[in-house]
Amino acid sequence: MKKISILFLFFSLVHIHLYAGPEPSDPYKDLLGKRFFETPVFNWLNEIDLQGSEEEFQTDGLVLFFKHYSKGYKIVFDVNLTLTNLNFYEKGRIYNMYSGVLPYNLKYGMKRDSLLRSIELRLREVDDNPYMLYRDYDSSRMELYFNSTGLTQISYRLTGTPQKPDDQGFVRLVSNGMIVSGDCENLNGKMTWEDGKAYYEGEWKNNLPHGKGYFRDQENNWYKGDFKYGYFWGKGELNVKGRYTYSGDMVMSRRQGTGTCKYTLPSGELYEGRWLEDQMNGLGKYSVGKNFYYYGHMENNLFNGHGKVVTQEGWMEGSFKDGLPHGNIKQYIKKDNVYLEGKWINGKKEGRFKFTDEKNKQSFKNFTNDIEIVDK
DSSP states (O other): OOOOOOOOOOOOOOOOOSSOOOOOOOSSTTTTTOBTTSHHHHHHHHHTTGGGSEEEEETTTTEEEEEETTTTEEEEEOTTOBEEEEEEEOSOSSOOOOOSOOGGGOOTTOOHHHHHTOTTTTOEEETTEEEEEEEEOSSEEEEEEEETTEEEEEEEEEOSOOOOOOOTTOOOOOSOSEEEEEOTTTSEEEEEEGGGTEEEEEEEETTEEEEEEEEEOTTSOEEEEEEETTEEEEEEEEEETTTEEEEEEEETTEEEEEEEEEETTTTTEEEEEEEETTEEEEEEEEEETTTEEEEEEEETTEEEEEEEEEETTEEEEEEEETTEEEEEEEEEETTTTEEEEEEEETTEEOEEEEEEOTTOOEEEEEEETTEEEOOO
């Protein structure tokens, strides 16, 4: 669908290591600078139960906060839903102790001076703040905060300039069209763009479509369902003219979560299952008419992982890679009423295969590059 508009308003120290070994892990620094829908951020947000957090949308500068007081975290996104800040707290007046994994094997209550002396952590002091230590990365910073009892808070913030969003044609609606009726600030209203050829009608919040609504663009593609911050976000139905109709979960105008997609082109194709970043990704069922289906794991719109293909000719079950059988496979050939088991490489039989007929009689054949090797 055509996008209507987008709203834009180490330090390195030299150390002498006393021993060689892997650096303690930091699972959070690489999340900063990525957007809400991107795989590492989206997966992590699901792990920490973002749905149970308190959501706050700050109109001044358009900043989005997620605060989970019982799980001890605060997360901040900018106007383009880019992750800019992470804050993890010890149990205190407002927040309970963060229930997730802490970086570098840190624990609340650790003393400032002992952490500063740790060579592996590479922490530095702040001249005018004796209650904080920090560590810089390429485009972000980790900060540790202390009081008299020890470590109480761990924070990350983006220090570099986030990249401009690349929505690749995904829709985001903003309040830069013509108001036709109602209140297009914080209630219900209708707004049009492209000289009235495209329109949105539904709920608004902070001058953005937010809530239930319906949108149709100038090419007669349409979406009805949940909106957040101007995006298709939540449960909804999306029709892309001449291509497909999708019903299910949306995140930032992308098919993401669980949903069903019925394709117009190619005709007869249907997918029911998991989606990630607008692609079939996860456990699902892909079918073409009544005579072919695959049930199993998908990745990047292709069969990847364990799955089963069923056709009129029989079935095969096992490991798939990029749409092809790859690994150990068990196959049933209906016309011969025979089972075969062996290893496939990129869609071709390779090595020794066991054949079992209808009388449970077994035999073995060898293949190279899908060609049977016959000894004379």
